[in-house]
Amino acid sequence: MEIHFRTKKGITPVSHIHVVGRRSTHLQRTARRAANAVNGIFFPSHPPHKAVRFSKGIKRQNTELSIILLSTFRPQDNNESAVTSGLVAHSYSPLDAPFNRTELLAALRNTPYGEAHGPDEVHSEALRHISSKGLRFLLRCINHSWTTGTIPAEWRRATIVPLLKPGKSPKLLEPYRSICLTSIVSKVAEKMVLKRLLWVWTPHPHQHAYRSMLTTTTQLAHLIHEVEHNRNDYFQVNLPKKSGIGNQLHYRPHRTLSVLVDFGKAFDYMERRVLSRLLANIPGVNCRRWLRNFLCGRYAKARVGNRHSDRCPMLRGVPQGSVLGPYLFSLYAHPLLNLLNSFAGVTADMYADDLSIIVKGQSREDAIPTANMVLEKLHAWSRENGLAINPSKCEAAWFTLSTHTESDHDREGKWPLEVAGCKIPVMTMGASRTTKLLGMDLDPRLTLNVAATKQCVATS
Structure with missing residues (x-):
């Protein structure tokens, strides 16, 4: 059986497929362009939706993680190694290593739809449909907060909504449970930090809450x-x-x-000095520093209907919610x-x-x-x-x-x-x-x- 290649001068029979020189390079370029065209149709590099502008939600007054640091946070490369480069050198233990894309995606998957947003007004639906560019930017922001211990002011603000316990009289103050609505972006970062914390600490065996398979x-x-x-x-x-x-x-x-x-x-009514002493037993400089700074400088205001109270500092306890x-x-x-x-x-x-x-x-x-x-x-x-x-x-x-x-x-x-x-x-x-x-x-x-x-x- 012979395979013929048609040229301008005629038909040249060959007994083996032997392509060399310019014709081989031309065929490879043609095949590569065709493959890229097909991949562009079935596997688009960017989602068709609009990316979320995180810089708009971060730009606030008296915010440590402000828009001034945008040039530092904006990723210049498309690969994940470029996002975490420059941070690995400051790691002291595996617990202090910068977060990667897999950890961020896992935290986003565990963020439910319809979750009440915090004072920054960033909804969970926006984070669940974030673009690749926004994902890299968010990862860089969280890694900067993790490695420096800087907690954005928006992450430390909360809106307290009183909820009445079932079967209780609404005329009394005691039956109300205070629920803190915090930033959804902060909750994503908290989930990533929690995964790291559970590497080195697990709740007490006689604590039946917050543990897998226990209710x-x-x-x-x-x-x-x-x-x-x-x-x-x-x-x-x-x-x-x-x-x-x-x-x-x-x-x-x-x-x-x-x-x-x-x-x-x-x-x-938890004493933060006692909690800080317990956090000292956790290995990893970044983890201890981030958790301590997460509890400091917190403010909250109450909301009843459409009315809001003045902002008050939270000097004790941990935010519920x-x-x-x-x-x-x-x-x-x-x-x-x-x-x-x-x-x-x-x-x-x-x-x-x-x-x-x-x-x-x-x-x-x-x-x-x-x-x-x-x-x-x-x-x-x-x-x-x-x-x-x-x-x-x-x-x-x-x-x-x-x-x-x-x-x-x-x-x-x-x-x-x-x-x-x-x-x-x-x-x-x-x-x-x-x-x-x-x-x-x-x-x-x-x-x-x-x-x-x-x-x-x-x-x-």
Whole structure:
């Protein structure tokens, strides 16, 4: 079989495909142009939408990351290495390395549509549809903030919107929960910093919030596990016989005392000096400096309807509604969980700021002193770290299967359960009221029949 190439002088037969010289170069250029044309149709280099002008949102008065630094932030090259070049030399550890494009895209994918914007009025939809050029510019801005520790003023401003808790009276101030609306761009940067922080730190094993695969259900399951474990752990007791002659050996299961502690506005009253001391244990200069500066110099104003209050400084606590706020509180309460779980026969669990203490005991005389000792340590720790216990919302419950429940009732008040100088009501067998843990009604036998009945009534 012969392959012919047609030329101006005629047809030249060849037995092999052998193309050299100028004709080969011309064919390669033609093929390359055709391939580029096809790629331009199916894989456009730039999206057809309009790029977001981040410089407009950053240009503010008294802003560290101002438009003056635009020449420094604007990327001159199209590759990612050019965006992060010049910053790698200042890294002290892998934790301090500049962020890359993959980390930024992961943070943008986790930004939901329709999220309420902050004072900078940059919407999440704009960031989700950002162009390639805007993506490089945003990455350079975040890396500059990360390596220098400079937090833009817009990222430290918040709008507080009061939200009424379900089933509460709107005429009172206590039932309102304050939600801080912060910058969406700041939340994207916080997600990237949080990923780095979780490289070297994880929440406490007894903290059931802000951890993957753990929910309120796991904390309830842990309580049921502890109660059932104590029920199956028997101890010996000698009781007098009915005849009155001699004693008889009996086996009784251990009782479980659960104390539910409520902190008043825990996120708002955290001491930043204590949190700064805890952040000193985190490796990486950039991470520590960025987290400390993130909490400093914050301002907020309240919004009710279309009315706004004056701007006020936030000198304590962490902003609710931010990405890092809950994790910083978990870091703040980490030593507390270590302290409470160090006592024998005591287990402490938390879901966010809701604390539950489980005390194992043979009787009321055995468990109540242990619980009071733990609550005294808790009160001392709270005063040292700026948190306030709300005694009016604290409650306790006995869980047992024994028919001899009269010993649980302290009718004479000889064995009170106290915290911060106030008595805590204790639910016992036969009580008309129940104790709620994370919205779940708990009965003394822990059958969960009351909770199931209420759920059936609510859904019928």
